Amino acid sequence: MKKLCSLSDAVASIPSGSHVALSGFAITRCAMAFAREVIRQGIKKLTISQCVGAMDTDLLVGGGAVERLVYGGGTLDRFGRLACVNAGIENGSLSAEEYSSLSIAFRYLAGSLGIPFIPIRSLSGSSLLSRLQEQSQPHAAFINDPFTGDRWLVLKPLLPDVAVVQVQTCDEEGNAWIMGPKWDSPEQAKASSRTIVIAEHVVPTEMIRREPERCVIPNLLVSHVVELPFGAHPTSLYREYDYDADEIRRYVEAAKKPDSWKTYLDKYVYGVKDHWEYLELVGGLRHLRSIQADPILGY
Amino acid sequence: MDFTPSELMAVSGARELKDGQIVAVGIGLPMVASFLAKKSHAPNMIILFELGVIDPEPIHTGVGLADPRVWYRAKTHSSFVDILGTVLHRGRVDVGFLGGIEADPFGNLNTTMVGDPKGKFRHMVGSGGANDIASCAKKTIIIMRQEKRKFRQTISFVTSPGFVNGGDSRKKAGLQGGPSRVITDKAIYGFDPETKAMMLVSIHPGSTLRDVTSTLGFEPIVPPHVPFTEPPTSEQLRLIREVIDPERMYME
Numbered sequence: 001m002k003k004l005c006s007l008s009d010a011v012a013s014i015p016s017g018s019h020v021a022l023s024g025f026a027i028t029r030c031a032m033a034f035a036r037e038v039i040r041q042g043i044k045k046l047t048i049s050q051c052v053g054a055m056d057t058d059l060l061v062g063g064g065a066v067e068r069l070v071y072g073g074g075t076l077d078r079f080g081r082l083a084c085v086n087a088g089i090e091n092g093s094l095s096a097e098e099y100s101s102l103s104i105a106f107r108y109l110a111g112s113l114g115i116p117f118i119p120i121r122s123l124s125g126s127s128l129l130s131r132l133q134e135q136s137q138p139h140a141a142f143i144n145d146p147f148t149g150d151r152w153l154v155l156k157p158l159l160p161d162v163a164v165v166q167v168q169t170c171d172e173e174g175n176a177w178i179m180g181p182k183w184d185s186p187e188q189a190k191a192s193s194r195t196i197v198i199a200e201h202v203v204p205t206e207m208i209r210r211e212p213e214r215c216v217i218p219n220l221l222v223s224h225v226v227e228l229p230f231g232a233h234p235t236s237l238y239r240e241y242d243y244d245a246d247e248i249r250r251y252v253e254a255a256k257k258p259d260s261w262k263t264y265l266d267k268y269v270y271g272v273k274d275h276w277e278y279l280e281l282v283g284g285l286r287h288l289r290s291i292q293a294d295p296i297l298g299y
Numbered sequence: 300m301d302f303t304p305s306e307l308m309a310v311s312g313a314r315e316l317k318d319g320q321i322v323a324v325g326i327g328l329p330m331v332a333s334f335l336a337k338k339s340h341a342p343n344m345i346i347l348f349e350l351g352v353i354d355p356e357p358i359h360t361g362v363g364l365a366d367p368r369v370w371y372r373a374k375t376h377s378s379f380v381d382i383l384g385t386v387l388h389r390g391r392v393d394v395g396f397l398g399g400i401e402a403d404p405f406g407n408l409n410t411t412m413v414g415d416p417k418g419k420f421r422h423m424v425g426s427g428g429a430n431d432i433a434s435c436a437k438k439t440i441i442i443m444r445q446e447k448r449k450f451r452q453t454i455s456f457v458t459s460p461g462f463v464n465g466g467d468s469r470k471k472a473g474l475q476g477g478p479s480r481v482i483t484d485k486a487i488y489g490f491d492p493e494t495k496a497m498m499l500v501s502i503h504p505g506s507t508l509r510d511v512t513s514t515l516g517f518e519p520i521v522p523p524h525v526p527f528t529e530p531p532t533s534e535q536l537r538l539i540r541e542v543i544d545p546e547r548m549y550m551e
Binding site for chain 1: 326348349350351352359362363364365366367368370371376377378379380383384387388410411416420421422423424425426427428429430431434435456457458459460463468469472473474
């Protein structure tokens with residue numbers, strides 16, 4: 001089956017109400033073009049999971065696509081808070097299950113291994129845990145180690161319907177390389193029923209075969225492959241392009257008030273037909289060249 | 300010699316680090332403290348960032364851990380499961396740095412929300428790797444500015460546990476380690492070995508005991524004799540100002 005497709009076809013494969021794991025971390029390697037297309041297609045009631053909440057999630061929440069968030073907290077680093085996520089939590093419109101980075105990573109890891117639960121040292125003695133235990137069907141519980149009798153906190157696996165992972169390079173089958181730190185992307189892909197890979201470059205499989213040790217996501221996990229330049233814009237993609245500080249600042253300013261936020265969505269999401277029009281809107285080739293990464297520095 | 304409170308905080312943090320230690324670090328003052336230690340008395344110390352970075356040597360300052368500037372020249376790029384799992388959770392991290400919006404006398408930290416959790420509140424950052432570091436590191440160092448509204452008898456949310464309710468309650472919660480120092484812009488604190496409540500260790504030069512106690516929302520334990528904190532050396536200041544943070548990105 002042919003996996004290489006357009007962004008809109010890949011997004012259309014996700015029904016409303018799905019659980020989507022997203023690859024962003026704060027302001028880097030975020031599935032931004034994906035988030036914009038999800039909002040344009042009117043997909044709703046998503047559950048989003050992510051170790052550290054990032055700009056892709058914040059945009060999806062601000063675009064009204066998210067019902068529930070499972071995450072370990074997050075920010076836009078120095079640029080500001082996750083304004084849409086925080087507003088949703090504060091006014092009760094977003095149901096948020098809050099953990100720590102490692103507890104989400106372990107829940108994905110348990111999912112990736114097909115095991116029923118995973119013991120963890122984190123969360124004990126915190127309000128994060130007491131909050132999680134207040135839920136009607138808690139995903140955290142205590143058991144006794146059958147070998148030592150010690151008491152352990154255990155977490156249920158996370159099993160997303162689809163992982164959406166932004167990468168630098170893959171082939172048409174979806175064999176994907178991730179350059180730089182990988183945070184939770186490998187476990188997200190392996191825990192999910194299937195993965196959509198969004199790549200800056202799609203290369204011949206022969207290139208993947210020449211350096212098989214670089215492959216982080218093997219093709220057997222992948223349902224769709226999308227080739228999209230600057231798909232993480234305005235966040236960064238290591239060794240490809242830097243974050244676009246001015247555009248992130250524009251986003252943060254807009255997200256402060258409902259009126260300016262609506263204007264932002266109208267311009268950057270609904271005002272463009274697709275990712276290509278978006279790239280023209282933010283300045284086209286001349287501007288995008290200016291944030292291209294230095295090959296030595298990687299940013 | 301002239302130095303700012305932030306510079307003294309960074310230097311005090313660096314002094315807590317020993318050569319050969321494995322240290323989990325976040326952005327801001329902890330990063331300055333760690334790089335300062337590494338560039339002076341602890342060249343073999345190993346710096347970790349939670350998202351999967353070991354031993355970077357940045358030449359530019361970054362806006363956060365997500366900024367590729369702070370990953371530059373790392374020896375390893377891996378993952379959360381690798382750093383927070385196989386290094387931190389496995390018990391290999393000697394020191395972790397933590398900060399907070401609120402702290403209580405037992406070193407419990409809140410980075411999640413301010414206000415009333417059941418009523419009107421403002422949601423902030425949450426945990427990230429902070430709860431994991433607070434739970435799994437052999438010890439932690441808390442670095443934050445000292446104000447009455449930040450250091451409170453009771454905090455509205457415990458994101459990262461310190462000594463929980465004091466005494467042996469941290470152990471009873473199944474946790475090892477715990478906070479060893481609280482470094483503020485006024486003073487340095489430790490914790491009483493029995494009660495596990497915050498105890499004054501030294502007062503920064505230029506501050507009085509009254510400055511210290513009047514900017515805390517609770518009474519710390521004050522031993523009969525409290526020395527002044529050792530000021531930074533000119534070499535430490537040079538490293539901070541010229542090498543580690545020339546743009547004053549982390550120092551405020």
